[in-house]
Amino acid sequence: xxxxxxxxxxxxxxxxxxxxxxxxxxxxxxxxxxxxxxxxxxxxxxxxxxxxxxxxxxxxxxxxxxxxxxxxxxxxxxxxxxxxxxxxxxxxxxxxxxxxxxxxxxxxxxxxx
Amino acid sequence: xxxxxxxxxxxxxxxxxxxxxxxxxxxxxxxxxxxxxxxxxxxxxxxxxxxxxxxxxxxxxxxxxxxxxxxxxxxxxxxxxxxxxxxxxxxxxxxxxxxxxxxxxxxxxxxxxxxxxxxxxxxxxxxxxxxxxxxxxxxxxxxxxxxxxxxxxxxxxxxxx
Numbered sequence: 001x002x003x004x005x006x007x008x009x010x011x012x013x014x015x016x017x018x019x020x021x022x023x024x025x026x027x028x029x030x031x032x033x034x035x036x037x038x039x040x041x042x043x044x045x046x047x048x049x050x051x052x053x054x055x056x057x058x059x060x061x062x063x064x065x066x067x068x069x070x071x072x073x074x075x076x077x078x079x080x081x082x083x084x085x086x087x088x089x090x091x092x093x094x095x096x097x098x099x100x101x102x103x104x105x106x107x108x109x110x111x112x113x
Numbered sequence: 114x115x116x117x118x119x120x121x122x123x124x125x126x127x128x129x130x131x132x133x134x135x136x137x138x139x140x141x142x143x144x145x146x147x148x149x150x151x152x153x154x155x156x157x158x159x160x161x162x163x164x165x166x167x168x169x170x171x172x173x174x175x176x177x178x179x180x181x182x183x184x185x186x187x188x189x190x191x192x193x194x195x196x197x198x199x200x201x202x203x204x205x206x207x208x209x210x211x212x213x214x215x216x217x218x219x220x221x222x223x224x225x226x227x228x229x230x231x232x233x234x235x236x237x238x239x240x241x242x243x244x245x246x247x248x249x250x251x252x253x254x255x256x257x258x259x260x261x262x263x264x265x266x267x268x269x270x271x272x273x274x
Binding site for chain 1: 116117175176204207208210212215216219220222223226227229230233234236238241242245248249251252255256258259262263265266269270272273
């Protein structure tokens with residue numbers, strides 16, 4: 001190229017040289033960072049899960065061992081059941097009870113009374 | 114530090130020696146495990162030896178579960194059986210990948226808690242928990258009986274009305 005041409009191209013030289021110059025660089029899409037929170041959520045949940053295990057072993061087992069509710073619960077459950085059982089027997093032992101009627105039918109058929 | 118996701122062991126043979134050899138180097142109870150015995154002919158024998166191995170080493174489902182992949186239908190042991198690994202609970206199905214700073218921080222916490230839990234397990238709380246569960250099962254059965262008898266009484270009372 002002659003000097004004259006060079007003078008004419010002043011201001012456009014950078015443009016002609018093309019992509020080497022920073023001002024022509026296009027903004028390429030940046031590599032997408034891993035913004036997936038699935039693993040983080042899992043790890044947090046796992047941390048909470050283990051904390052709960054620790055809580056059970058550190059506190060609750062001690063309470064269960066020292067202050068068991070079992071004996072009183074058992075006494076209460078058994079006394080309630082005994083009461084209801086007595087009532088059931090009373091209701092079933094009536095002469096017109098369905099139990100007696102059905103038994104009566106069975107025996108009548110069996111012995112052909 | 115590895116994330117606590119499933120590790121799978123495919124059991125190759127149902128003999129005792131082979132199972133012990135395969136399970137010995139694994140980190141059972143530090144990670145959730147899937148033991149695959151579905152391809153074996155004698156799966157019942159394999160499961161018996163697996164149970165024996167775990168009992169000898171005091172390995173339980175606690176804090177990390179052990180799932181067994183098998184086609185056995187009538188198993189009533191300690192461990193959960195699934196027909197394929199895809200049917201196992203998805204909570205521990207995590208892809209291994211490099212952790213970022215935040216995840217690393219949580220992982221360190223988990224690691225410390227795991228250590229704490231391991232130390233606590235040395236106190237043998239299992240018997241207490243077992244006893245507690247058995248006692249409460251007994252109360253549950255009594256309660257169930259009470260509900261049944263109450264219903265029966267109500268029906269009989271209606272009948273006599």
